[in-house]
Amino acid sequence: QKEVEQDPGPLSVPEGAIVSLNCTYSNSAFQYFMWYRQYSRKGPELLMYTYSSGNKEDGRFTAQVDKSSKYISLFIRDSQPSDSATYLCAMNNAGGTSYGKLTFGQGTILTVHP
Amino acid sequence: DAGITQSPRYKITETGRQVTLMCHQTWSHSYMFWYRQDLGHGLRLIYYSAAADITDKGEVPDGYVVSRSKTENFPLTLESATRSQTSVYFCASRSLAGGTYNEQFFGPGTRLTVL
Numbered sequence: 685q686k687e688v689e690q691d692p693g694p695l696s697v698p699e700g701a702i703v704s705l706n707c708t709y710s711n712s713a714f715q716y717f718m719w720y721r722q723y724s725r726k727g728p729e730l731l732m733y734t735y736s737s738g739n740k741e742d743g744r745f746t747a748q749v750d751k752s753s754k755y756i757s758l759f760i761r762d763s764q765p766s767d768s769a770t771y772l773c774a775m776n777n778a779g780g781t782s783y784g785k786l787t788f789g790q791g792t793i794l795t796v797h798p
Numbered sequence: 799d800a801g802i803t804q805s806p807r808y809k810i811t812e813t814g815r816q817v818t819l820m821c822h823q824t825w826s827h828s829y830m831f832w833y834r835q836d837l838g839h840g841l842r843l844i845y846y847s848a849a850a851d852i853t854d855k856g857e858v859p860d861g862y863v864v865s866r867s868k869t870e871n872f873p874l875t876l877e878s879a880t881r882s883q884t885s886v887y888f889c890a891s892r893s894l895a896g897g898t899y900n901e902q903f904f905g906p907g908t909r910l911t912v913l
Contacts, residue, residue, distance in 0.1 A: 692838065727888055727904030728841070772840060785856075786902060788840040 687711050690773055690789025699798050703760040707773035707789045710754065714775040714787075717749050719758045722770040722791070731771075732758070763796045770794070800824050804889050804905040812913050817876045819908045821889030828894035830872040831856075831902065832864065834885040841888065847872055848894075879912045886910070 690707045697703055705719075716735055720728035734740045737751045746759040756775075760767055773789040802823040811817050821830065832844040843856030845864040853864050861883060863875045872891075876883055889905040 688840075690840070725907070727890075727906050729904070730901045733901075774841075785843065785846070786841075788842075790838060790840040 685710065686790075687787050688773065688775060688789045690792055692790045692792060694793040694795065696795045696797065697763055699763060699765060699796055701763050701796070703763050703767070703794060703796075705758040705760075705771050705773075705792050705794070707756050708754055709756070709775055709787075711775070711777065711787070712751075712754070713777040716776050717747070717756045718774040718786070719745075719747060720772040720774055720788075722772060724769075728772055765796050765798055768795045802889060802891055802903055802905040804887075804908050806908060807906065808909050810911045810913065811879050813879060813881060815879050817879050817910065819874045819876075819887055819889075819910070821872045821874070821905060823870055823872075823889075823891045823903075823905075825891065825893065825903075826869055827891035827903075828869070829892045829902075830866065831890040831892075832862070832872070832874045833888045833890065834858065834883075835888060835907075836885050844874065844887075876910075879910075881912050884910060884912045 688709045718733040719731045721731045722728040732747045734747050734749045737749050740747045744761045748757045770791045770793050772791045774786045776786050805820045831846045833841040835841050842858050844862050847853045847866045850866050850869050866872050887908045890902045892902045
C-alpha cells in the first residue's frame with residue numbers, strides 16, 4: 685500500500701465548476717501538506733502548502749487538511765481552462781533544516797473545458 | 799539562465815548504454831534531488847544530496863549513480879540503461895534554512911526513452 689493515495693482521474697469539468705481534489709495518507713508523522721501543479725511537459729510548481737491541520741485560502745484555491753482522518757483536499761472555485769493541469773499532493777514530516785523528503789501522490793489530471 | 803535547468807530535454811538511447819542527465823541550479827541551494835515520474839506512480843525520489851560531496855539514496859536508486867562535486871551541479875548517470883528506466887526525470891533543489899518550510903523547485907524535466 686502506498687503511503688499517499690491520490691485518484692489519478694482523469695477529471696473533466698466545465699468552466700466555472702467547483703473542483704475537489706483529494707489525497708489520503710497513512711503516515712501520521714506527516715506535518716507539511718503541499719499541492720503542486722504541473723502543466724503538460726513542465727516541471728511541478730508549488731501551488732499551496734499547509735502546516736498541520738486546518739484550511740488555507742489563496743484566491744480561488746482552498747487547501748484543507750484533516751489529520752484525524754489523514755485526508756487532504758484542494759478546492760478550486762470558478763475553475764478556468766487555464767487550471768487544466770496535473771495536480772500532485774505531497775507531504776513530508778519535517779521542514780526547516782531537514783532535507784525535506786517529499787512523498788507524492790500519483791497526481792490527478794484535470795481538464796476544464798470552456 | 800537563472801533558476802534550475804536540465805539537459806538534455808529529450809534523449810533516446812539503447813539498452814546497455816551509459817547516459818548522463820545534467821542538472822544545474824543558480825541559487826546555491828544546498829539540497830538537490832532527482833525524481834522520476836511514471837504513470838501510476840507519481841514522482842519517486844531516486845537520489846538526493848545535502849551538499850557538495852554528500853549524497854544518499856532515495857526510494858528507487860538501483861541502476862543510477864550520482865555525484866556532486868560542485869554545489870550547483872547534480873548529474874544523474876544511468877550506468878547501463880534498461881527499458882524500465884524509460885521515464886521523465888526531474889531535478890529539484892531547495893535551500894537550507896531553519897524554522898520554516900522550504901519549497902522544492904523543479905527543473906523542466908528530461909524525457910528519456912530507452913529502446
